[in-house]
Amino acid sequence: MEEEKAWALVSELGGDHGYLEEMADILKQHFQLVCYRELLQNPALHGPKIQVLFMWKYFPAAEPWLLRSLPSLKVVASGGVGTDHLDVPFINSLGVKVANTPGVVSDASADLAMGLLLASARKILDAHRIAVDPKTVHIPQSLMGVEVTGSTLGIVGMGEIGYKIAQRSKGFEMKILYHNRTRRSVGDEQAVGAGYCRSLDDLLRRSDFVVIVVKLTSDTTGLIGHRELSLMKPTATLVNISRGQVVDQDALVEALQSGRIRAAALDVTHPEPLPRDHPLLGLPNVLITPHIGISTYDTARAIVEKMVENALAAVKGLPLPNEVKLQ
Known part of the structure; x- marks a missing residue:
């Protein structure tokens, strides 16, 4: 049932920063999606229910103001291996976990x-x-x-x-x-x-x-x-x-x-x-080349599947397969 699916924030569906249709379908199987533009248009409606921030190609950026506007957020699930674009200590200080997708890239x-x-x-x-x-x-x-x-x-x-x-x-x-x-x-x-x-x-x-x-x-x-x-x-x-x-x-x-x-x-x-x-x-x-190291259909699909796996674990209160932890 759609009502039972957790809510997740994504950059956009399609477009330069968005998910291809096939990848978006994987997310939709498990989550109700809110696009970043929709959140900005009505933060009071969407902000409180979002439990997952899916970050694809660094978007939406995990800015402090954004994270603070998502009181139910449980995890920032980032696609790819690098985490230099994430302030992990700050995110963790909000009670939010961070996950990436090693191996598949x-x-x-x-x-x-x-x-x-x-x-x-x-x-x-x-x-x-x-x-x-x-x-x-x-x-x-x-x-x-x-x-x-x-x-x-x-x-x-x-x-x-x-x-x-x-x-x-x-x-x-x-x-x-x-x-x-x-x-x-x-x-x-x-x-x-x-x-x-x-x-x-x-x-x-x-x-x-x-x-x-x-x-x-x-x-x-x-x-x-x-x-x-x-x-x-x-x-x-x-x-x-x-x-x-x-x-x-x-x-x-x-x-x-x-x-x-x-x-x-x-x-x-x-x-x-x-x-x-x-x-x-x-x-x-x-x-x-414009940072295309992981830009293949098979790899993109595997990344999204791994993001979903981490996000579902966070929503259910289970250990994250790929949690990024402070050294």
Whole structure:
């Protein structure tokens, strides 16, 4: 019965920030939905009954004023792994739990990392433009790329996504190095042929491709700056699928312009999108995608299902499968 379903706040159905019809149907099976616009139009009617805030693509943002206007709220169920957009201590102080959706995003994220690496190495985007350009009459030598097979890949952050990148890289016969706060087991390392670098500097000096897969924390903000970029090979490529703030973008622009590194392939920037006059957008050795690491139909469906699982547990007073807890 509809009356028995708990009420949940969502961004919108459809639109740029909303849920595709298939995903919305999953939510509707278990919850009565209120769109953010509806809440703003009549907060006195909708606010008191909402028990779940579903956050999709960072919307609706868990602003303090919004949370305080939802007195029955039990959980903020966020889609994706990152929680840097959530003030978990403040949310918890209101008696509200926080959940994310780890695991289900790993394959799509790892796939995109490899896609960016390959596209940058082989200049696939430039090649496409030349291939479809009506003025093209010959293939320029500028499309010469760099070899991926047999090259050295350095993975910064060897969690689940980083490990899946390593698994994919093994198929390209890449030499795999990784740097992580905690070393993986010997069995994990042997399965993908990965070598552990205690020092990030060591990994940067030795790698042909450096893939950043860390969570954004106070320790990782600005992790890759002028000094780190200066350690990389001039033939190296930086791939970032973590968060834009992990890389000092001014330092990256300088390194790319000066030829200190060969190229960069980024799925994340800060802010997103970048201002239209940002220098990164005009550099020929940069490939940028708009934070699409988890943007596949299968992954989106799995994320929504995991959000629902966490939300139902919160409403029923059960332990959340993916509760985000303070360390």
